[in-house]
Amino acid sequence: MWPRPAMGAWCVMDNPLIRKLEFGARLETADRARLEEICRRARRVEARTDLIEQGEPPSMVRLVLEGMAYRYKLLPNGRRSIVGFLLPGDFCDLHVAILGRMDHAIATAVTSTVVEIDRDTIEDITRTEPRITRAFWWATLVDEATLREWLASMGHRPADKQMAHLFCELLIRLQAVGRASVDSFRLPVTQDELADTLGISVVHANRVLQQLREDGLVTMRNRTVKIHDVGRLYAFAEFDPTYLHLAPPRNEPEAA
Amino acid sequence: MARFYFDIDDGLRLIRDQEGVEFASLGDVSTAAIGVLSPIASDHLPDGRQRVYVVKVRDDTDRYIFVATLSLVSERLD
Numbered sequence: 001m002w003p004r005p006a007m008g009a010w011c012v013m014d015n016p017l018i019r020k021l022e023f024g025a026r027l028e029t030a031d032r033a034r035l036e037e038i039c040r041r042a043r044r045v046e047a048r049t050d051l052i053e054q055g056e057p058p059s060m061v062r063l064v065l066e067g068m069a070y071r072y073k074l075l076p077n078g079r080r081s082i083v084g085f086l087l088p089g090d091f092c093d094l095h096v097a098i099l100g101r102m103d104h105a106i107a108t109a110v111t112s113t114v115v116e117i118d119r120d121t122i123e124d125i126t127r128t129e130p131r132i133t134r135a136f137w138w139a140t141l142v143d144e145a146t147l148r149e150w151l152a153s154m155g156h157r158p159a160d161k162q163m164a165h166l167f168c169e170l171l172i173r174l175q176a177v178g179r180a181s182v183d184s185f186r187l188p189v190t191q192d193e194l195a196d197t198l199g200i201s202v203v204h205a206n207r208v209l210q211q212l213r214e215d216g217l218v219t220m221r222n223r224t225v226k227i228h229d230v231g232r233l234y235a236f237a238e239f240d241p242t243y244l245h246l247a248p249p250r251n252e253p254e255a256a
Numbered sequence: 257m258a259r260f261y262f263d264i265d266d267g268l269r270l271i272r273d274q275e276g277v278e279f280a281s282l283g284d285v286s287t288a289a290i291g292v293l294s295p296i297a298s299d300h301l302p303d304g305r306q307r308v309y310v311v312k313v314r315d316d317t318d319r320y321i322f323v324a325t326l327s328l329v330s331e332r333l334d
Contacts, residue, residue, distance in 0.1 A: 158299035191277065202277050203292040203311075207264050210271050 015039060016089030016177035017063060023176065023246050024138030025131045034129060039065060042115045047188075051092060051106045051114060058102055060116040062092035067112025068188055072196070073104045082197040084147065085109075085170065089177045094122070094140055110188035138245065145243040157238075159200050160208045164237035166197065167218055167225055172241050184226040260285050260321075261314040266296055267307035276316070286322050289313050293326040305330050 018035050021027060027035075042065050045051065051062055051069060064086045071084040071092075083104060086092055092106050092114075108114075126133045146169070153162050170187065174180035189197075195205035213219045217233050219226045227233050257280055261273040279285045289311045297309050306329040313322040 159295065160299065191275075200295060201288060201291055203262050203288045204295050206262065206273065206275055206277050207271060207292065207296070210273065210275065214271060 014178070016065060016087075016179065018089075019177045020089035021132070021135035021139065023249060024135035024142075025249050027131055027135065031129065031131050034125070034132060038117050038121055038125075039063070039115050041117075042113050045108050045112050045114050047108055047110045047112075049108050051108065052102050054102055054105045056102050057100060058093055058096045059119070061094055061096070061119065061122050062106070063115040063117065064088055064090050064092065065113040065115050067114075068109045069106055069112060069114075070109055070189075070193070070197075071104050071106050080196045081199065082193060083150070084143070085197075087170070087173055087177065088179050090143075091136075091139060094136055109193065138249075142243075142245050145245065149243045154199050159198060159204055160211055161237050162198050162200075163194070163205070163208045164212060164217060164233055165239055166194075167227065168234055168237050168239040168241075169244065170225070171227065171230070172244055172246065176244075176246050183228075183230050184224060186223060187220065187225045188223045259316050261316075262289060262292065263312045263314065264292065264296065265308075265310040265312075266300060267302065267309060268300075273314075282321070285313055286324070289322055290324045293324060297326055297328060302328060 015032075015036060017039060018027070018032050021035065025031075045067075052058060054074060066088050068088075069086040069092065070082045071086065072080050072082045074080055086106065093102075096102065122136075126136070149165075149169075153165055157165060171180055171183075171185055174185045175182075179185065191205050191209070192202050194209075195202040198205065200208075209220055215236075216228050217236055218228060233239070257278045259276040259278050261276045263270060263272050265271075277288070279288065292311060293309050297307075306327065309326040309328070311324050312320050315321050
């Protein structure tokens with residue numbers, strides 16, 4: 001639905017980090033090469049594995065290259081609250097190295113490819129690479145905007161619209177990195193995880209999913225979300241993708 | 257763990273559960289069934305004076321094992 005940002009001749013089309021950051025700044029060939037370089041040290045992490053736990057001091061900046069992870073908090077009563085999905089191209093904790101300890105945990109939902117980047121590398125980039133730094137800021141601001149949208153959704157949308165809104169968001173975010181078709185995507189999470197994301201019970205989540213299916217809006221089966229009519233789902237969810245800030249990047253003033 | 261099916265009638269329509277949810281004990285099942293009624297009621301408040309919300313739970317042999325009902329009744333006092 002948006003024009004794709006201009007891609008340089010060299011661009012590695014399938015690197016989701018580069019695809020995502022193209023929306024945040026006008027990257028040049030050298031920037032893409034640098035980003036490609038920091039993605040080299042990738043490792044496979046099994047499904048349902050904590051990448052980092054609450055209270056742990058973060059040592060590395062992590063990036064999801066393939067698969068899916070989520071941020072969560074465990075409450076003293078044993079309940080879990082999922083407060084963010086990390087899709088291909090998303091940093092787990094870009095600036096968390098500045099903080100002493102993790103205030104939340106991050107776990108993989110499915111077997112994923114995760115990149116670990118030294119703090120020094122990130123610091124070096126922010127000192128020397130203005131366009132990448134701008135894209136990093138953009139990514140962090142979008143994370144915050146997404147959290148604001150979730151907060152508003154949780155407080156003021158009924159559960160069916162909240163679920164529909166989440167599906168709209170994931171469709172757009174995954175499309176932006178080339179990981180969704182026009183109307184469907186893989187969502188490798190359980191009903192429990194969806195319930196903990198929306199802050200509702202698993203029985204309620206189960207009912208809402210079946211209502212959305214009966215209404216011909218969306219079907220979630222075998223961990224795949226299939227949207228029957230994207231326009232109708234947007235309208236039902238009152239979805240406005242502005243907060244994802246996926247319009248082509250504005251020209252930034254370059255230091256002369 | 258066993259699978260239970262929650263058929264929920266929100267007063268406008270009944271949706272028969274085809275997916276089910278797993279629970280470890282019957283106590284957890286009844287707590288979950290009771291717990292879902294009030295959020296469903298607040299999701300879509302009735303425009304009329306009254307509405308009845310019902311959840312009926314089936315086990316995996318399709319036998320009903322539990323029912324919970326929430327009645328919302330209102331009237332204007334002059």
